[in-house]
Amino acid sequence: MPTASAALAHRPMDLLNRLASPDPDIKLKALREIKNQIIGNRTKKLAFLKLGAIPTVASILAEADSQLAQGDVSIADKNSNHYNYNIIIQSAAVLGSFACGFDAGVRAVLDAGAFPYLVRLLSNPDEKVVDASARSIRMIYQSKLTPKYEFLKDKKMEFLISLLNSESENVTGLGASIITHSCETSLEQTSLCDAGVLHKLLSLLDGSLCQRDASLESLAALFRNNPEVISKFVGPESGRALGSIMGLTKDRNPRTRLLSCMCLIVIRNSSSCYLQDIGIKTKLVHLLLELLDDPGQVGDEAPFVFSSLIMEKEDLQKLAFEANALDKFSNHLQNFRLHPKRFQGILLALADICSKLESCRSRFLSLQVLNLVIDALTHDSADVRTAACICIRSVTRSIKNLCAGYFMNEVLVIPLVQLLNDPLASVQVAALGALSNILVDFTTGKSTFVQCGGVKQLIQLSKSMDSTVRLNALWALKNMVFLADDRCKEGIFMELTASLLASLICDHDPFVQEQALAFVRNLIEGSISSVEFVFTESGIILDAVRKQLENTSKAEVGIQGMYVLCNLASGNEFHKEAVMQQLLSQVDNETQSFIIKFLQSNDSRLRTAAVWAIVNLTFPSSPGAFCRLVKLRSAGIVPQIRNMVNDPCLDVKLRVRTVLGQAMTFGDGLS
Amino acid sequence: MPVRVVETSAPTQISGAHSGQISPPFCTLLSVGQAFSGTQNVSSLQKDEAWRVNVRIQGCDLEHGYLCGTMEALNVPMADTPVVTFWEGEIVDGKNYSFFTGKWEASSEDDIRHWTKFPSFSPFLCQVEVDGGKSLDLSNYPYIFMRWKEQYFVNVGTDCGLTIAGFYYVCFSCTDGSISGFYYDPNSSPFQKLELKSTNEGRSGFSFSSYELQ
Numbered sequence: 001m002p003t004a005s006a007a008l009a010h011r012p013m014d015l016l017n018r019l020a021s022p023d024p025d026i027k028l029k030a031l032r033e034i035k036n037q038i039i040g041n042r043t044k045k046l047a048f049l050k051l052g053a054i055p056t057v058a059s060i061l062a063e064a065d066s067q068l069a070q071g072d073v074s075i076a077d078k079n080s081n082h083y084n085y086n087i088i089i090q091s092a093a094v095l096g097s098f099a100c101g102f103d104a105g106v107r108a109v110l111d112a113g114a115f116p117y118l119v120r121l122l123s124n125p126d127e128k129v130v131d132a133s134a135r136s137i138r139m140i141y142q143s144k145l146t147p148k149y150e151f152l153k154d155k156k157m158e159f160l161i162s163l164l165n166s167e168s169e170n171v172t173g174l175g176a177s178i179i180t181h182s183c184e185t186s187l188e189q190t191s192l193c194d195a196g197v198l199h200k201l202l203s204l205l206d207g208s209l210c211q212r213d214a215s216l217e218s219l220a221a222l223f224r225n226n227p228e229v230i231s232k233f234v235g236p237e238s239g240r241a242l243g244s245i246m247g248l249t250k251d252r253n254p255r256t257r258l259l260s261c262m263c264l265i266v267i268r269n270s271s272s273c274y275l276q277d278i279g280i281k282t283k284l285v286h287l288l289l290e291l292l293d294d295p296g297q298v299g300d301e302a303p304f305v306f307s308s309l310i311m312e313k314e315d316l317q318k319l320a321f322e323a324n325a326l327d328k329f330s331n332h333l334q335n336f337r338l339h340p341k342r343f344q345g346i347l348l349a350l351a352d353i354c355s356k357l358e359s360c361r362s363r364f365l366s367l368q369v370l371n372l373v374i375d376a377l378t379h380d381s382a383d384v385r386t387a388a389c390i391c392i393r394s395v396t397r398s399i400k401n402l403c404a405g406y407f408m409n410e411v412l413v414i415p416l417v418q419l420l421n422d423p424l425a426s427v428q429v430a431a432l433g434a435l436s437n438i439l440v441d442f443t444t445g446k447s448t449f450v451q452c453g454g455v456k457q458l459i460q461l462s463k464s465m466d467s468t469v470r471l472n473a474l475w476a477l478k479n480m481v482f483l484a485d486d487r488c489k490e491g492i493f494m495e496l497t498a499s500l501l502a503s504l505i506c507d508h509d510p511f512v513q514e515q516a517l518a519f520v521r522n523l524i525e526g527s528i529s530s531v532e533f534v535f536t537e538s539g540i541i542l543d544a545v546r547k548q549l550e551n552t553s554k555a556e557v558g559i560q561g562m563y564v565l566c567n568l569a570s571g572n573e574f575h576k577e578a579v580m581q582q583l584l585s586q587v588d589n590e591t592q593s594f595i596i597k598f599l600q601s602n603d604s605r606l607r608t609a610a611v612w613a614i615v616n617l618t619f620p621s622s623p624g625a626f627c628r629l630v631k632l633r634s635a636g637i638v639p640q641i642r643n644m645v646n647d648p649c650l651d652v653k654l655r656v657r658t659v660l661g662q663a664m665t666f667g668d669g670l671s
Numbered sequence: 672m673p674v675r676v677v678e679t680s681a682p683t684q685i686s687g688a689h690s691g692q693i694s695p696p697f698c699t700l701l702s703v704g705q706a707f708s709g710t711q712n713v714s715s716l717q718k719d720e721a722w723r724v725n726v727r728i729q730g731c732d733l734e735h736g737y738l739c740g741t742m743e744a745l746n747v748p749m750a751d752t753p754v755v756t757f758w759e760g761e762i763v764d765g766k767n768y769s770f771f772t773g774k775w776e777a778s779s780e781d782d783i784r785h786w787t788k789f790p791s792f793s794p795f796l797c798q799v800e801v802d803g804g805k806s807l808d809l810s811n812y813p814y815i816f817m818r819w820k821e822q823y824f825v826n827v828g829t830d831c832g833l834t835i836a837g838f839y840y841v842c843f844s845c846t847d848g849s850i851s852g853f854y855y856d857p858n859s860s861p862f863q864k865l866e867l868k869s870t871n872e873g874r875s876g877f878s879f880s881s882y883e884l885q
Contacts, residue, residue: 358735397884399730399739400822403757433885440882442729442741443825475885482882483704518881525704525880528873563879570876608699616876650811651698654846 010037012047019056024083027060031090038097045102054098054105058112061091065117089132092118096136099143106143115140122163122171134170141174141181149182157195164200169208176201176214183221192222193229202233205244209253216248216259220266227271234267234274242267242274249287254298261287262305269308281316284309285323292328303329303345307352314356321360325353330369340381347376347387351394361398370395370412377415377431382424389419389430396437405443413438413448420457425466432461432472439480446480446488455480459495467509474504474515481522489523489530498536505544510554517545517560524567531571534564535578542568546582550594555603562598562609569616573624576617580628583613587635599640604649611655614641618662626666638663700848700869701738701815703731704880707850709867711744714860722747726850726867736767738817741825749832755825756835763816769803770795772818775838776857779803785840785853788862792816792842817841819852834858839865 010033018030034053038044048054064087067080095114098105109115118140121133140146150156163175179197183189192198201222204215223230234242245267248260261284268275268284275281288309291302306325310316320326329346332338338346350373354360364370373395376388396407407413416438419431435454439446449455458480461473477496481489493501504516520541524531534542549561569579583593598610614637618629632638642660647653707726714720723745730739738760745753761768770786771779783800786792791814795804809816821835837856844850848869853862871877 358737393885399732399737399884400759403729403739403741436883436885440884475883479882482880518883522880522882525878526872563881566876567878567880570871570874570878572875576875612699612877612879619876622875650813650845654813655699657846 012037012044012051012053016048016051016053016056019053019060024080024087028083028086028090031057031060031087031094035090035094035097038094042102045098045105049098049104049108054095054108054114055112057091057094058109058114058117061088061095061114062117064088064091065121085126085129088121088129092121092129092132092136096132096139099136100139101142103143103145106140106145109140110146122174127168130168131170134168134174138170138174138177141177146181148184149178151182151188152191157191160192161195161197161200164197164204169211172200172204172207173210173214176204176211176218179218180214180221183218186226189222189224189226189229193232198222198229198233202241202244205248209256212248212251213253213256213259216245216256216263219245220259220263223263223266223270225270227273230267230271231273249283254291254294254296257287258291258298258302258305261291262308265305265309278319281319282323285316285319285325289323289325289328292332300339300342300345303342303349306349307345310349311352312355317353317355317357317360320353321357321363326350326360326363326367329353330364330367333369333372340379340384343376343379344381344383344387347373347384347391351387351391354391354394355397358398358400361395361401364395365398365401365406374412374415377419382422382427385419385422385427386430389416389427389434392416392434393430393437396434402437402440403442405441407438408441408444408446408448410448410452413454414452417449417452417454417457420454420461425464425469428461428464429468429472432458432469432476436472436476436479439476440482442483445485449480450488450491455492455495459492459500462496462504463500467507467512470504470507471509471512471515474512474519478515478519478522481519483526484522486527486530489526489533493523493533493536498533498541502537502540502544505541505548510552510557513548513552514554514556514560517548517557517564520545521560521563521567524564528571531568531575534568539578542578542582546585549582549598550586555601555606558598558601558606559603559609562595562606562613566609566613566616569613570619573622576622576624576628579613579617580631583637584631584635593635593637595637596640599637599644604647604652607644607647607649607652608655611641611644611652611659614638614659615655615662618659620662620665625662629663629666697733698815698843698845698848699879700845700877701728701731701843702879703728703882705848706870706872707848707867708870709850709865711854711865712863714863720748724865724867725870733762733764736762736764738762738819742819742821747833750827752826754827754831754833756821757823757825758819758821760817760819760841763804763809763818765805765807765809768818769805770799770816771803772838775820775855777838777855781855782840785855785862786816788853789814789816789840789842789851791844813845815843815845817843841865 015030015034018026021027034048038048064084068084095109099109118133118137121129124130151160160175160178163171166172179192183192201215201219204211245260245263248256251257264275264284288302288306291298293299294302310320329350332346350364354364373388373391376384379385396402401407416431416435419427422428439449458473458477461469464470477492481492501516501520505513507513507516520534523533545561545564548557552558565579565582568575583595587593595610598606601607614632617632618625629638641656644652644656647656705728709724710721711724712719712721725743726740728738728740740758741755742758743753743755747754763770770782772782786799787796795807798804798807818838819841820838824831834856837854837859839852839854841850841852850865850867852865854865
């Protein structure tokens with residue numbers, strides 16, 4: 001009958017005190033009790049960690065190990081050896097358990113210097129000691145915090161191979177785990193392959209459950225983005241090796257099925273020679289959809305593996321659609337109290353399925369689960385909030401629904417605008433991505449967005465220290481002013497101000513420059529009065545545009561900047577002359593206009609934009625067209641255009657002919 | 672840097688090196704935001720009428736041969752206001768769509784009969800009669816062929832007395848942005864013609880705005 005004092009004796013502090021006991025029996029019992037309390041219990045792990053349990057256990061391990069190493073085994077010492085072995089085993093197990101799925105524990109174990117002891121214990125003659133340390137080290141290697149194993153350093157490869165060659169299942173499993181954890185570069189992959197690792201891992205596929213799973217994960221690490229290693233594995237023996245992995249997709253154990261799918265997908269994605277037929281694609285889709293139903297960790301991870309299969313691949317997204325993947329994932333969304341990891345995975349998988357095909361987006365919307373995704377925008381987990389934004393971003397690529405104004409409503413817009421204030425920049429960026437699409441709206445005048453303070457937020461974010469946030473805020477603003485009415489444009493511009501816009505055009509990040517210029521391009525298109533925006537505050541915006549056009553080496557910046565000038569040049573005489581000034585102000589005998597560089601660009605979009613500007617400057621109905629033509633000819637711009645009469649890009653060729661046709665209307669001498 | 676999976680009005684991935692992957696060519700005059708105006712003749716046995724029509728491109732996804740936008744018909748006798756419809760287009764690119772419609776009650780004979788009304792179609796007639804033009808390389812041809820199908824009325828009810836049951840065979844000129852089209856509806860007068868020109872909307876030249884989906 002447990003007494004009150006017995007229960008008290010199991011409190012963390014008491015247990016730690018008993019660890020310090022000179023009596024090995026008490027020490028051993030305390031270690032076992034700690035081990036039992038912390039297994040699978042994060043709260044307990046944290047409690048013990050705060051009391052300094054880990055360094056204490058680490059030094060117990062070290063002490064026991066050095067006592068064993070010290071001496072002769074006399075009859076009198078056999079008892080203490082028994083205790084030492086068991087203390088080693090239990091303390092190794094405790095350390096491993098602290099490290100298992102608990103990053104703070106991993107850090108503490110490494111900081112306590114226990115790692116080298118555990119590694120040394122792998123060579124111990126006692127099988128149980130070896131197993132205990134192997135299991136513990138394996139748990140440490142499950143964490144990203146653990147330093148990389150340097151395969152290419154002296155003797156490290158040898159040691160690893162010795163682990164893989166071991167009789168002990170736990171030790172071979174450890175060898176495989178180290179590969180999974182640390183093999184990253186193609187040099188490492190190739191070196192491991194050259195050291196004969198593939199053959200050993202292949203034989204592990206026929207081993208115990210633990211060995212098979214460990215092998216599958218490590219093979220994936222070896223194969224990732226390395227077609228040569230893959231063909232070394234698959235090539236020989238008419239694909240028996242591949243057949244082994246395929247066979248494991250039918251294994252009884254769900255984790256094995258998941259890992260074998262993952263391995264096959266890595267092979268598919270890394271090498272176009274294997275597993276490309278429709279049969280295997282369909283099989284993988286169905287296998288993963290089944291694994292989704294697993295209630296445990298396998299079901300949590302299945303959506304991520306599914307994403308890796310279909311991401312960026314339209315043919316697979318179509319297969320997923322035909323296999324009713326959208327319905328299946330949506331059904332899971334409706335489960336009460338989804339584990340955050342699973343929730344994140346499902347949202348990202350839905351995002352991937354809907355990323356390219358309108359049929360998928362339509363089906364998703366018809367399932368009426370968008371509200372569940374919207375709910376996820378306020379989830380406690382930042383990963384879930386981000387995934388919800390990414391899902392919405394995919395779905396709002398539906399141009400048809402954007403045109404119908406389907407997404408511009410309070411239910412969707414308000415929570416997204418709230419995320420613009422999220423403490424994490426990554427969440428802000430994801431929300432900006434979704435809003436950028438929703439703001440392409442032709443019907444409602446975007447008043448919903450304006451009224452909930454969205455414009456102010458966007459402008460605030462365009463001043464962020466983080467350039468990715470600035471870029472995405474500008475992207476959203478750019479889309480917002482596309483075909484916007486004058487009132488909307490005026491509202492945004494007054495809030496943004498000419499000086500902020502000019503500084504964003506001159507941002508040190510060229511991606512930000514590009515978005516800022518694209519914003520100006522859209523701002524000054526439409527009614528003729530909107531052209532005047534570029535002249536505000538003594539034309540600082542126009543000056544900034546010219547500065548970027550003169551200095552940029554990035555085609556996209558040139559394209560947007562040239563369209564700003566093109567749109568300006570479609571205005572009245574004053575506007576056209578302003579463009580002429582931008583083009584020709586630096587031109588003299590030694591310096592040519594920046595537009596010549598653009599006309600000679602390899603990028604046809606840039607050549608097109610540049611020629612359009614000249615089309616507009618020489619537009620026949622304008623009074624000053626002839627004079628401008630003369631100046632453009634003297635500056636070498638018209639001759640450059642004349643050389644482009646057979647440009648390989650049809651669009652450029654046609655615009656060049658327009659310019660030359662317009663020139664001809666002024667008389668033969670110039671064309 | 673965000674992952675820029677961009678479906679754009681302009682093919683940002685496409686430069687000269689990628690030509691051949693997508694046909695027909697991208698033409699700046701057929702991009703989002705571009706506006707066109709002109710007339711549609713709406714003739715019947717009783718009378719000859721022409722409605723003024725404005726078209727604006729709202730969406731463009733060249734990879735899937737897709738286009739969409741609005742069509743606004745003015746001075747429609749039965750309506751108090753201009754009538755706006757939303758339409759979706761199929762671009763004949765040999766990859767996503769061929770010259771054969773394969774739906775909307777249009778037989779291949781109907782297709783040929785309509786396409787041949789465009790002078791720019793004549794070089795392709797023979798090949799199209801064989802296989803719908805699937806093997807044609809239209810990437811350097813200065814005309815773009817499409818079908819436009821109105822999907823719904825934007826600002827009036829379906830009881831407005833107008834029909835959107837049919838679709839248009841459309842030919843777009845990349846040179847000057849002019850559009851001609853023929854409306855096909857087995858229950859309406861045949862060959863009602865649509866003729867549009869690229870508009871500058873009060874500007875002295877061409878202007879271009881654009882959006883990018885993330």
